[in-house]
Amino acid sequence: MSRADLIQPSATMKISERAKQLRKEGKSVIDMGLGEPDFTTPRHIVESACQALKDGKTFYAPAQGIPELREAIADKARAENGISATPENVIVTAGAKYAIYEAMQALISEGDEVILLEPAWVSYEAAVLLAGGRPVFVRHSDDFRDAEIEEHITPKTRMIVVNSPNNPIGVVYTKEFIKKVCDLAADHDLHIMSDEVYERIIFEGEHYSIASFDGMFERTITINAFSKTYAMTGWRLGYAIAEESVIAKMRKIQSHSISSPTTFVQYAGISALRGDQSFVEEMVNEFRRRRDILAKGLKELGFDFAPPDGAFYIFMNTGMDGNEFSRRFLEEYHVAVTPGSGFGKSYNHWVRLSYATSTENIIEMLSRLEEFAKKYVEKRN
C-alpha cells in the first residue's frame, strides 16, 4: 500500500466539480463551496507578471525562490508580523499548500503525531499522512475559542498546527489562546505550524503571528501566501518562514520536486508586497458587508454558527446530517456548500458556507435555505 492510498480527494474540490456540472446543465447554481476570493488580481500585479515575461524572466529560478522576493517577504514579516526573519529564513513555494506539504515532509517522520484542531482545513490531514505521520484531532470547545490540546500530547507528538483566522470556522484566536499553544510547544519541545494565509481578512479581533512571540521563532514554521490576500489563487505563490535548517530541508525537497515556483510569477509577488495595498482593504470591506448579511440571515432562520471573525467562511450547524444537507441542497436547490465531515469526524452536522460570492447570491441562497429548512430541517439549535 502506498501513502497515497491513505488519503482522499479534497472534499472542497469534489463539491465544486459537481456544482460546475450542474451549471453546465443550465441550472442556476450558487456556489458557496469555494475557497477563493471572487475578485480579480489587482492590475499592477498582473502587469508586473507581463513585464517579467517581456523582460525574459522565463528561466529556472533558484530552488528557494528569487532573492528579491525573499527579501520583500522578510521585510514584510519584520514590519507587519514582528517576525525577525532574514531572506535566508524564507522559502518561496507553489502556494501555501505546497509549503505545508514540504514542511511536513521535512519535519515529520514515520509514526510522529501532529495535533490538528478539529474542524481542520482539509489538506493538513493529508499532508501529515503523506509524511508518514499520525494526525491527532483535538476538538475545539463549543464556542470554538479554545481546545484541550495538552491532554493529547504524547511522547510521539512533534507538531501542533494552528490556523488563524481559521478555515473552516472563521474564528480569529485570542492572544491568550495563542499564548497557551506557545507555552505548550515550549514545555513539550514541539514545532508549531502557523498557517496565516487569512491574516489580512479580519473583521473582529487581531492577528498574532506565533513566530513573533518570545522564543517561538525557532519552533515555528509560518505559512503564508499571496492567494487570499491578493486574489491570486491560480498563480500558485506562497511561502514559509522558519529557522534556516528547516528551510534547507524544504529547499532540498523543492529542488527535487517542482524545482521552484514559476519564475515570472515570483516577480509579480514582489509587486504585490511592495505595491499599493488599497485593494486588500476594499476586498476586506466587501467581505465584511457580505458576512453581515449572511450572519444576520442565518440567525433569522434560527441556525447556529461559529463566530465569523475572519477569513470568508461561516461554519454552520445544519441540525441534520451535514453530508445529506449538502447533497440535497445542491441537487434540489442548486446551492453548493461544503460538508463539515470533510474537516473532521466530529462535525457531521455542520457545513461550511463560503461568502466569496456576490451579495445577490447570498440573498438568493438565504431564500432557498428558508425553503429547504421548511422541508427538511426538523431540529435546529
Ligand SMILES: Cc1ncc(COP(=O)(O)O)c(C=O)c1O
Ligand atoms: C487554511 C488554508 N491554508 C492554506 C491554503 C492553501 O493556499 P494556497 O492556495 O496558497 O495553496 C488554504 C486554501 O484554501 C487554506 O484555506
